Amino acid sequence: xxxxxxxxxxxxxxxxxxxxxxxxxxxxxxxxxxxxxxxxxxxxxxxxxxxxxxxxxxxxxxxxxxxxxxxxxxxxxxxxxxxxxxxxxxxxxxxxxxxxxxxxxxxxxxxxxxxxxxxxxxxxxxxxxxxxxxxxxxxxxxxxxxxxxxxxxxxxxxxxxxxxxxxxxxxxxxxxxxxxxxxxxxxxxxxxxxxxxxxxxxxxxxxxxxxxxxxxxxxxxxxxxxxxxxxxxxxxxxxxxxxxxxxxxxxxxxxxxxxxxxxxxxxxxxxxxxxxxxxxxxxxxxxxxxxxxxxxxxxxxxxxxxxxxxxxxxxxxxxxxxxxxxxxxxxxxxxxxxxxxxxxxxxxxxxxxxxxxxxxxxxxxxxx
Ligand code: G6P
Numbered sequence: 001x002x003x004x005x006x007x008x009x010x011x012x013x014x015x016x017x018x019x020x021x022x023x024x025x026x027x028x029x030x031x032x033x034x035x036x037x038x039x040x041x042x043x044x045x046x047x048x049x050x051x052x053x054x055x056x057x058x059x060x061x062x063x064x065x066x067x068x069x070x071x072x073x074x075x076x077x078x079x080x081x082x083x084x085x086x087x088x089x090x091x092x093x094x095x096x097x098x099x100x101x102x103x104x105x106x107x108x109x110x111x112x113x114x115x116x117x118x119x120x121x122x123x124x125x126x127x128x129x130x131x132x133x134x135x136x137x138x139x140x141x142x143x144x145x146x147x148x149x150x151x152x153x154x155x156x157x158x159x160x161x162x163x164x165x166x167x168x169x170x171x172x173x174x175x176x177x178x179x180x181x182x183x184x185x186x187x188x189x190x191x192x193x194x195x196x197x198x199x200x201x202x203x204x205x206x207x208x209x210x211x212x213x214x215x216x217x218x219x220x221x222x223x224x225x226x227x228x229x230x231x232x233x234x235x236x237x238x239x240x241x242x243x244x245x246x247x248x249x250x251x252x253x254x255x256x257x258x259x260x261x262x263x264x265x266x267x268x269x270x271x272x273x274x275x276x277x278x279x280x281x282x283x284x285x286x287x288x289x290x291x292x293x294x295x296x297x298x299x300x301x302x303x304x305x306x307x308x309x310x311x312x313x314x315x316x317x318x319x320x321x322x323x324x325x326x327x328x329x330x331x332x333x334x335x336x337x338x339x340x341x342x343x344x345x346x347x348x349x350x351x352x353x354x355x356x357x358x359x360x361x362x363x364x365x366x367x368x
Contacts, residue, residue, distance in 0.1 A: 004156075010355045012157035012249070016341050017208055019162045023334065024201040025151035026166040030173050035194050037177040042130065042146040044102075044174075046181050052102045055082040056127070058090045058118045059106035060365065062160040062244065063167060066132075067106050068237040069333045070171030076330065077185055077193075078178035087114035088368075091121050099126035104174070107131065108155055108163035109364035110138020117368075119143055132170045134163050148174060157356045158363050159248045161341050164241065165204070168334050172197060196327055200334050203325040207338040214339055217304065217320060218346030222250075224275045228266060228296075229256040229340075231279035232289055235306075238333045239279055242340030249348040249358050259292040272300035277340065279306045280314055281324065281332040293317040304343075306336050 008014035032038050055074055057067035064086050071082040085095070087105075091114065097103065103122035107115045110133040119140060123129055131144040134152050141147045150166035176193060179185045185193075227246060229239035239256035246254045257266050259278070270276070276296045280289035286307075293303050294317050305318030308326045315321055324335040348355050 009349075010157065010345075012159055012161065012355050013345055015155055015157055015162045016338070016345065018153065019165050019338070020201040020205040020208070022150070022152040022162040022166045023169055023204060026169040027173070027197055027200070029151060031194070035191065037173050037180065039146075039148065039173075039177055042148060044130075044146070044177060044181065048128070049080075049178060049181050051100055052080065052128070053100045054096075055080055055102045055104060056090070056095065056097060056122065057082060057084045057104045057106060058087050058115065058122070060087050060112050060114055062164045062241060063106040063108060063115075065237055065241040065244065066164055066167035066171060067104070068240070069168055069234060070104070070106070070175070072234055072237075073172050073175035073330065074178065077175040078182055079184045080178065087112065087118040091118045097122050097125040097127050099128075101125075101127040103127040103129050105129065105131040105133075105140050105144065106167055106171075107138075107140045108134045108152070108160055108167075110135045110140035111364045111366055112140075113366050113368055116140055116143070130174070132167055132174070134166070156363075158358055158361050159245055159344070159355075161245075164337065165334055169197070169200070172331070193328070193330070196331055199327070200331065203327065203335055204338055206325055207335060208342075211342050214322065214342040215346045217322075218343055218350055221275055221302075222347045222350035224252060226269070227252055227254040227275045227277065228269070229254065229277045229279070230259040230262065230292060231256075231282075232259050232285040233282040234329065234333055235279035235281055235285075235289075235336065238336045238340065239277070241337055242277060242344065245341055245344035246347065248361060249344055249355050250351050250353055251358075252347070259289060262292055262295060267295065267299065270296050270299040270301050274301045275304065276301040277304045277306065277343070278318065279336055280311070281306060281308050281336050282329050284329065286311060286313075290314060290317050306339055308332070
């Protein structure tokens with residue numbers, strides 16, 4: 001096992017560091033020399049897409065969080081309405097699904113029972129099934145009409161990291177492919193997003209290279225009993241993923257909220273020293289986030305801000321700022337999740353937790 005860890009202390013930190021490669025592989029294997037998206041074997045022609053009036057993205061855990069970003073990308077780039085649901089809810093909801101629905105299952109293992117059952121339910125109702133899966137030949141992959149494989153490589157740590165960032169890339173590519181078939185983006189917009197996507201591996205690497213700052217931060221913050229994550233827009237989805245990572249491996253009671261909901265309850269829990277992780281990567285919502293940070297700071301919170309390089313205003317309100325390289329708002333989740341993965345990892349290590357095999361959790365949940 002230690003050979004497989006290639007010098008890293010845990011599989012989780014090894015897998016965190018494998019993300020530039022996973023993101024790059026997932027992306028480049030689907031782009032031809034003219035930067036067109038090649039979805040070999042995936043049938044989503046103009047005719048197919050004309051027949052689709054709705055997309056349902058269904059998954060569990062971290063894959064569900066990738067689906068939430070997927071909804072944003074598909075609605076924004078391809079202008080198709082999308083619903084996202086956790087598989088265990090979808091399957092008992094009697095959802096509006098018919099032969100005009102594209103059902104997208106997202107799963108690292110391809111063996112999660114609820115996701116598989118939801119897929120079967122959607123199929124029974126006539127939906128087209130596309131899955132985004134990491135494990136080749138898994139049950140979800142075998143039962144789908146089309147499969148988009150992520151190239152994360154084997155993920156061993158229970159807490160998912162590289163599967164998530166590669167799922168994000170897959171979601172962006174599916175959304176961009178749909179947009180190019182439907183003509184919903186101009187060529188300049190499309191080219192701009194692809195160009196920016198290609199910078200992601202380097203930008204992820206840049207964050208990883210600076211991990212010691214996050215390690216120091218974790219060493220000072222590992223004793224917290226509860227941690228709140230907040231953000232607006234796409235940042236809310238990343239806040240949920242960061243919170244899940246932290247609770248899974250450190251057993252700290254953490255949860256995430258849309259920052260605009262702060263006043264509707266959570267602010268009552270903020271007291272002296274409460275750790276709040278505030279994501280503020282969305283340009284359009286930056287000022288609103290700064291106000292939310294002020295609100296929790298005024299009640300004594302210790303705020304760790306996450307922002308894009310160059311947006312320095314946040315330094316006036318947050319106690320510590322973790323910067324990610326600048327990019328377009330739509331693509332920030334690939335970057336902003338990295339400091340949160342590292343923070344969760346180093347906090348769990350500082351607490352002496354069994355990072356790769358957290359208690360009560362399984363890598364793949366094949367029971368209901
Ligand atoms: C378990 C794992 C999570 C994972 C979820 C969904 O809870 O611990 O890391 O996100 O299952 O798994 P899947 O294989 O379907 O992505």
